[in-house]
Each structure stands twice: as C-alpha cells, then as structure tokens.
Amino acid sequence: MDRLLPLIVVVPLLGAALLAGAGRRMPRPVAETTGCLCAAASAGLAVAALAGGPHVVWSGDWRPVDGHGVGIVLTGDRTGTGLAALTSLLVVTVLAYAWRYFDEPPRGHAGAFPALILLFQAGMCGFALTGDLFNAFVFFELMGVVGYALTGYRVEEARPVQGALAFGFVNSLGGYATLLGIALLYARTGELGMAQAGRELDAAGRHDALVLASFVLILTGLLVKAAAVPFHFWLPDAHAVAPTPVCMLLSGVMVEMGVYGAARVYVTVFAGPGGVPAEDFRRALTVLGLLTALTGAALCWQQRHLKRLLAFSTVAHTGLFLAGLAALEPEGVTGVFLYVLGHAGAKAALFACTGALLDRYGGVDEHRLHGRAREMRGVGALYAAGGLALAGLPPFGTALGKALAEEQAGWLTALYVVVSAVTGGAVLRAAARVFLGAGPREEDDCGAPETTGDQEEPETDRRVRRLPSLMATVAALLLAGSLAVGLVPALARAAAGAAHAFTDHAGYAATVLDGTHAAPGAGHPYAWWSLTGVGLGLLSALLATGLAALGVRGAVPARRWAAPLRRLHSGHVGDYVAWTAAGIGLLSALVLWPGG
Amino acid sequence: MSVLPYLVAGWIFLVGVYGMATSRDLVHAVGCLSVTQSSTYVLLLAVGYRKGGSAPVFSDIEPGSRPVVDPVVQALALTDVVVGATVTALLLALVVQIAKRHGTTDPDALSELKG
Incomplete structure (x- = not known):
C-alpha cells in the first residue's frame, strides 16, 4: 500500500x-x-x-x-x-x-x-x-487557484467574478505570507520537511523572534484558508456566488483544510521545546476561535441570501473547530474530527437543497421565496433536518463531535451551545419561511447593507419543473453520512486513534524519520455518547427551534446592532487586504501576549 | 551576513500590501499582489546566499572545491515564480471579465456583495 x-x-x-x-x-x-x-x-x-x-x-x-x-x-x-x-x-x-x-x-x-x-x-x-512544508504551500496554492477558477466558473455573470476576485486576492496574499514563514524556518533549520524541521528546532532549543515570526507568518496563510476572523472576509463573498456543487466542496472540506493545516504545522514543527509554547498557541486559537464563532453566528442570523447564510454558518463552525483544537488534547481533537465529518455531510446537504431551490425558483432569497416552495416537501424535510444537524441534535455526527469537544472545553461549552443554536436556528427560520410560508412577509429595507439573493442565475438551462431525483438523493445520502458519524462506534474509535497520533509531536517525527510505527490506535480508550452530551445537544436543538420560531415572527430584532458589523463586509478588495494585514498584527499580539 | 536583504524583503511585502489596500484600479491591485510576491523571491535568495559562493552548477567546478549558494532555495524560487504566474494570469482574466460585466475596474464601484 x-x-x-x-x-x-x-x-x-x-x-x-x-x-x-x-x-x-x-x-x-x-x-x-x-x-x-x-x-x-x-x-x-x-x-x-x-x-x-x-x-x-x-x-x-x-x-x-x-x-x-x-x-x-x-x-x-x-x-x-x-x-x-x-x-x-x-x-x-x-x-x-x-x-x-x-x-x-x-x-x-x-x-x-x-x-x-x-x-x-x-x-x-x-x-x-x-509532510513537507514547501509542498504544502504548493498544494495550498493549487487548491486556491482552482478554487478561484471554480468560484468564477460562470464568468458571464457579474457577481461570480467579483467574489472570485476577492477570494483570489486574500488567499494569495495569505499564501505568500506562509511562504515567507517557510523561508524563515528554512533559514533557521535548513529543512523543509515538517518532521525534520521540528527535530532541528528541538535540537536548537532556542525560542526567539525568528521562530515566532515564521510561526505567525505560516499560520496567517492557513488561517486565511480556514476563514478565521479577521481573515474571513473572502468566504461569504465566494460562497454566495460560486456554483452550488463548488460551495459544497468549499464549505465541506476546503475551509477545514486550513484548520487542519494550522494544527498540523504547529504539532509537527513548533510544539517541541524549541518552538512556540503550547499556552501561546492555545491562547491564539481560543481567542481567534471565539471571535470567529461569534462573528459568524451573528452574521449568519442576519442573512436573507440563503447561500450567504450557510457561508456564515461555516465561519461560525470553523471558529468552534479552532477553539476545540486549541488545547490539542487528544479527547478534544477526537471531538473536532467527528464534528468536521458530521459538519461536512450536513453542510453539503444544505447547499444541495439550496441549489435545488435556485434551479426551481430562480433565486435564493429568503424573503422572495416566502412560502413558494410549499410543494417541495421532501427537500424541505431534508433542509430542516440539515438545520437540526447544524444545531447539534443527537444522534447526528455534529452532535457527537460537539459533545466530545464540549467535555474538554470548560467555560467554552456555552459558546458551543449558543453558536450551534444560532446557526441552526437561522437555517430552521429560513426553512419555515421558504417551505412552510410561516410568519409575515418581510418588507425590503433599502438602506441596509445587505446582499439579496434574487439576482442569482439558475444553474440549469431552464427552470426544473420536477427536481431531478439525483439531486435529492445526493442530499439525503449526505445527511445519512452525517447521521452515520454519530451512530457508528468504529468511526469514533478510529477518530480517537487518529487524534492520539495527530497530537504527538515526537511520535510524528519518529514515524516519518525512524520508521517506527506506533500500534494503530486500537488500544486507545474512546469516548462515546454521554448523558451530558446528549442533554447539551438537545438543549441547543431546542434553542435553535425556539429562535427560529421567534425569528419567523420577527421577534428577534437584530438589524440595528448588527449594522456596524455588516458594514465591515464591504465587498471591497482593498478593505479585505487591510483586514488581513491587521490580522497578522492581531495574531502576533496573541502569540507574544505577556503573562502566558 | 547582512540584514539588508531581509529588511528589503519585508519592505517589498509591506509596499505591496499598502498598494493593494489603497488601489483604485484592479489591474494595479493585481500588480501589487505580484510585488508582494516578489518579497518571497528576495527572502528565499537571501536565505540561501553564501559569501563568496558561486552558482550551484557543477559542470566546471569540482564539488566541494569552493562554496556555492544553496540550490534548494533557487528551486523553491523557480516554483514560486510558476505559482505567481498562474495566480496573476487567472486574476487578470477575472479583472477582464469584471471590466466587461461592470464596465469599470475601480474596486470602489463594485459593491454588489456586502453585509
């Protein structure tokens, strides 16, 4: 093999x-x-x-x-x-x-x-x-460039090219920052392999400005890919306009690749005594994760463009992943792995349903579609199930992952419950309005800075009269996959084994350089559903349903206080670049924070 | 080893970022992105430089007879150039398409995606 x-x-x-x-x-x-x-x-x-x-x-x-x-x-x-x-x-x-x-x-x-x-x-x-840093950069740029091309696939339309351009600028800038960091690391260690560089850093045993600078720069590009606040601005613009199949990939796995890269590079290269102390990494990822989750959830609730709503929910969940990985405890990491698996299925299924709406009704605007999709019962049920999965209803894989991450999170448990409830609630609100016609019609607020969803072009040649059964089948399969993550103990066991190996700095180097193979994770104890986990999952699902019920009636007034936050998402490439530069500063400050 | 090349690399990176952030024309902004990328070339070559070293070509010198500069970073810089060419070409193609659809390349005039 x-x-x-x-x-x-x-x-x-x-x-x-x-x-x-x-x-x-x-x-x-x-x-x-x-x-x-x-x-x-x-x-x-x-x-x-x-x-x-x-x-x-x-x-x-x-x-x-x-x-x-x-x-x-x-x-x-x-x-x-x-x-x-x-x-x-x-x-x-x-x-x-x-x-x-x-x-x-x-x-x-x-x-x-x-x-x-x-x-x-x-x-x-x-x-x-x-397992090589420079190759990681090349693959990073490869998926970036193909991502821009796929986002702007429908080049004849006005919006996709604009979203692709913002995506391209911010991601390429992040990639170049990563390359600068890799060059600095090479200057210190003379190695490009992650395992070799990690060993060289440990042997040098010095913790100085050069190592810190290279760490911050490498992490910048990976966090841009992971859409951590304030590097996230490209994501909603790209997701709102990309073709639906591409959205499924961008939200389902590409963003998570950034999270994976950040944790992997830290563990393999910087986690030793010559690298960056664990508490500095923990502080940086916890604070960024907290900011990302809250910003994503707040903006997710505000959206009426259904794809943009899902995009912000991806931002929110990425924040939860970052916060869950911050401590790099094998148990918490197991939770994040399962969360990522469950999230990929649920989010891709939600995008698949949204794509069906787009092709049937020629728009993805929550207000314009009000009650029009009553006849699509099956898709509506799938959409609502996806919303509940995002909210963390047991036994979806998202709920199991969330429960395991919460057990290690301490006071951050509240963040997990609230953020998953708000993002799930936003999806359920949209489902109730679009598929059931619940609540009054919302009037357009012309002054607000927002993206409406009625200018999106359908992606099939003519409006589909009956939904192709393949589309609905794919969405159902994806949701079933998300469900399976929470129901198959073998997956949890494998994730626990993977998490133990993933968090082992010396073990990784030994596997790569010495060829010693640790016993493949069979001996590790693994956690499964606990009563608290199920309870917290039910709580956030209940909260989500309640929020959706209130939101449909317009009883959650949020437009005014969220307006400044929304105005920051200006769609202006220059602003996004400036935010990325500010993010490098924020990341440095978090890593250098005294008293850690 | 002089610190000048490292300072120059940092300066080029920042100039490029400043140019992108304040740009009034997307073609200019793509150019600024290329400038930002040039900083990686400078840094890579500075990292591999050895005083008195010659090019790492062994056709006419005996291996080990005299110092040569690090060939690894040169290979990296070459790969980097290829990546940069791809990115620039793709972004310029998108800018052409934006000019066709929106009739402008001023980022201030593009405000369909917000909030």
Missing part, C-alpha cells in the same frame, strides 16, 4: 489532464463518467490507505541521511488519509450532484468542469497528505 499512496493525488491529476486535453472531443456523459471514475478510484485508495497505515513515502526514494535530506515525503497517517478520504468521497457525491447540472459547460468543452473539480481534489488530497 505504501507505494500506492501517491496515487491518491496522481489519479485525479492525470484525470484532469486527460479531461482538459481530450474534453473537446468527448460527449458530455463520457467526460462526466471519467471524472466520477477518477474521483472514485482516488476515494477507494484513500479508504484502503486509511485501513492500514501509517504510510510514509519518500518520492524518488530520496530518504534523509542522518536526519537531513532534500527528499519530499508524503505522510499518510490516520488524519491525513482520513481527510483525503472525506475529500474524495465528497468529490464523488458532488460530481454526481452536478450530473447534467450546468446547461452547457463552456461551449464545446464538456471536460472543463469535471477537470477543474479533479484538480481541486488533487490539491486538497495533496495538502492533507504532504
């Missing part, structure tokens, strides 16, 4: 090259089947790699000599292969969802969309699997 690990990245890359080259001559079904097959092959490989492992592959067999070397390593530990498997499976469902989706992908080139999706998959899988 070791030798096959690179194929997880290579198969989609080759498939993309084939589709880009021969796509002009392919009929559309052939191109889409090829795309699905490549993605599925990669998913199968990732699942097979997940079953064994950990796998370490030195490309070209350039192994390090005495701990030094210029070879490039792919490290397929449980976490990396798990993320690659999640990504690949989601890509398969997305390609199935996008089957016959766009009227005519660029005229005469049927392979363009599947090729881009496969490239995106290759970038994300590569990022999850690489």
Whole structure:
C-alpha cells in the first residue's frame, strides 16, 4: 500500500489532464463518467490507505541521511488519509450532484468542469497528505487557484467574478505570507520537511523572534484558508456566488483544510521545546476561535441570501473547530474530527437543497421565496433536518463531535451551545419561511447593507419543473453520512486513534524519520455518547427551534446592532487586504501576549 | 551576513500590501499582489546566499572545491515564480471579465456583495 499512496493525488491529476486535453472531443456523459471514475478510484485508495497505515513515502526514494535530506515525503497517517478520504468521497457525491447540472459547460468543452473539480481534489488530497512544508504551500496554492477558477466558473455573470476576485486576492496574499514563514524556518533549520524541521528546532532549543515570526507568518496563510476572523472576509463573498456543487466542496472540506493545516504545522514543527509554547498557541486559537464563532453566528442570523447564510454558518463552525483544537488534547481533537465529518455531510446537504431551490425558483432569497416552495416537501424535510444537524441534535455526527469537544472545553461549552443554536436556528427560520410560508412577509429595507439573493442565475438551462431525483438523493445520502458519524462506534474509535497520533509531536517525527510505527490506535480508550452530551445537544436543538420560531415572527430584532458589523463586509478588495494585514498584527499580539 | 536583504524583503511585502489596500484600479491591485510576491523571491535568495559562493552548477567546478549558494532555495524560487504566474494570469482574466460585466475596474464601484 505504501507505494500506492501517491496515487491518491496522481489519479485525479492525470484525470484532469486527460479531461482538459481530450474534453473537446468527448460527449458530455463520457467526460462526466471519467471524472466520477477518477474521483472514485482516488476515494477507494484513500479508504484502503486509511485501513492500514501509517504510510510514509519518500518520492524518488530520496530518504534523509542522518536526519537531513532534500527528499519530499508524503505522510499518510490516520488524519491525513482520513481527510483525503472525506475529500474524495465528497468529490464523488458532488460530481454526481452536478450530473447534467450546468446547461452547457463552456461551449464545446464538456471536460472543463469535471477537470477543474479533479484538480481541486488533487490539491486538497495533496495538502492533507504532504509532510513537507514547501509542498504544502504548493498544494495550498493549487487548491486556491482552482478554487478561484471554480468560484468564477460562470464568468458571464457579474457577481461570480467579483467574489472570485476577492477570494483570489486574500488567499494569495495569505499564501505568500506562509511562504515567507517557510523561508524563515528554512533559514533557521535548513529543512523543509515538517518532521525534520521540528527535530532541528528541538535540537536548537532556542525560542526567539525568528521562530515566532515564521510561526505567525505560516499560520496567517492557513488561517486565511480556514476563514478565521479577521481573515474571513473572502468566504461569504465566494460562497454566495460560486456554483452550488463548488460551495459544497468549499464549505465541506476546503475551509477545514486550513484548520487542519494550522494544527498540523504547529504539532509537527513548533510544539517541541524549541518552538512556540503550547499556552501561546492555545491562547491564539481560543481567542481567534471565539471571535470567529461569534462573528459568524451573528452574521449568519442576519442573512436573507440563503447561500450567504450557510457561508456564515461555516465561519461560525470553523471558529468552534479552532477553539476545540486549541488545547490539542487528544479527547478534544477526537471531538473536532467527528464534528468536521458530521459538519461536512450536513453542510453539503444544505447547499444541495439550496441549489435545488435556485434551479426551481430562480433565486435564493429568503424573503422572495416566502412560502413558494410549499410543494417541495421532501427537500424541505431534508433542509430542516440539515438545520437540526447544524444545531447539534443527537444522534447526528455534529452532535457527537460537539459533545466530545464540549467535555474538554470548560467555560467554552456555552459558546458551543449558543453558536450551534444560532446557526441552526437561522437555517430552521429560513426553512419555515421558504417551505412552510410561516410568519409575515418581510418588507425590503433599502438602506441596509445587505446582499439579496434574487439576482442569482439558475444553474440549469431552464427552470426544473420536477427536481431531478439525483439531486435529492445526493442530499439525503449526505445527511445519512452525517447521521452515520454519530451512530457508528468504529468511526469514533478510529477518530480517537487518529487524534492520539495527530497530537504527538515526537511520535510524528519518529514515524516519518525512524520508521517506527506506533500500534494503530486500537488500544486507545474512546469516548462515546454521554448523558451530558446528549442533554447539551438537545438543549441547543431546542434553542435553535425556539429562535427560529421567534425569528419567523420577527421577534428577534437584530438589524440595528448588527449594522456596524455588516458594514465591515464591504465587498471591497482593498478593505479585505487591510483586514488581513491587521490580522497578522492581531495574531502576533496573541502569540507574544505577556503573562502566558 | 547582512540584514539588508531581509529588511528589503519585508519592505517589498509591506509596499505591496499598502498598494493593494489603497488601489483604485484592479489591474494595479493585481500588480501589487505580484510585488508582494516578489518579497518571497528576495527572502528565499537571501536565505540561501553564501559569501563568496558561486552558482550551484557543477559542470566546471569540482564539488566541494569552493562554496556555492544553496540550490534548494533557487528551486523553491523557480516554483514560486510558476505559482505567481498562474495566480496573476487567472486574476487578470477575472479583472477582464469584471471590466466587461461592470464596465469599470475601480474596486470602489463594485459593491454588489456586502453585509
């Protein structure tokens, strides 16, 4: 299996090259089947790699000599292969969802969309699997660039190009900051491999400004990808305008890749005695996570553009992931892993339902769609179930992950309950208005800074009269996946094993450099549903339902106090760049904070 | 080893960020992003520099006979150039499309996505 690990990245890359080259001559079904097959092959490989492992592959067999070397390593530990498997499976469902989706992908080139999706998959899988910092940067930029292209896929329309541009500027700036950090780290350690660099830092044992600067710069790019406040401005703009299948991937896995990268780089490189003290990392991630979760939840509640609403809920949940990873306790990390799995399914299903609304009614505006979707009962039920999953209703995987993270969170438990209740409540409110026609019609408030959802173009050639059953099936499957995360004990056990290996600084270096394989996590105790966890999950689901009921009647007046916060999201590229620069300052201040 | 190249790299990065933040034209902003990226080239090459070192090409010198600069960072810088070219080309294509759809490349005039 070791030798096959690179194929997880290579198969989609080759498939993309084939589709880009021969796509002009392919009929559309052939191109889409090829795309699905490549993605599925990669998913199968990732699942097979997940079953064994950990796998370490030195490309070209350039192994390090005495701990030094210029070879490039792919490290397929449980976490990396798990993320690659999640990504690949989601890509398969997305390609199935996008089957016959766009009227005519660029005229005469049927392979363009599947090729881009496969490239995106290759970038994300590569990022999850690489054990080399510079390669991580290259894969980061690959998924970034493909992400911009996919966001602006419908180039003939005004909004998508604008969102893609904001996405491109902020992410590329973050990527360059990361590269500066990697160069500084190379200057100190002379190594680009994460494990080697970590060992060199430990051997040097000095904790100085150069290491701190490189840490802050590397983290900047990863947090931009993770959409942590104040690096998050690109995300709602990109998600609101990207084609629905792309939104499912952006929210479901790409943003989580940033969270993963930040934690992975810290653990493997900086967690030793020569790096950054654990309390500094903890403080930085807790504060950023808190800010991100609260900002995301507050703005999520304000939205009427359904995709933008879901985008802000992704921001809020990313904040919870960051806060849950801050302590790097294996138990809390297990919770975050399960939360990410459950969230990916629920969020992708919600986007899939929103895409169905867009194609049926030609808009995604909560107020304009008021009561119009009464006939789509099945989609409405799926949408509401997705909202409850976001709120953390047991036994969804989101609820299990949230419960496990809460047990380690202390006073932050309140944050988890409130934030998941508000984001779930916003989705339920939208569901009640759109699918049931509940509450009075809202009048348009012309003065408010907001994005309406009635200027989005449907993505099929004509409004679909009956929903293609494939779309609804995909949404139902995704929700079932999210449910399975909370019901299958084997997943929780695997996540616990992965979390123990993930948080082990010395163990990672030993696996990569010395080839010692720790026993694959079977011996670790793993947590399962507890009474408190179920209770807190039910509480936040109940709160969400209550909030939605009040919100439908307009009894939660929030427009006035949220207006300043909303005005900050100006859609102006220059503002976003300035916020990113300010974020670097904030991150430095958090890491350098005295008294830690 | 002089600190000047490191200061220069930091300066270039900040100038580029300032240019993007205050830009009145998206083509100019894309140019500023490229300027920001140039700081990574300067930093990478500064990291690998050795005093008195020659280029790491061993066709006419005996390996080990004289110091050479670090070839790894040069490889990184080359890869970085490729990444930069891709990003710049894609962003410029998007700007062309924005100019077609909105009739302007002034970021102040683009305000459809807000709140």
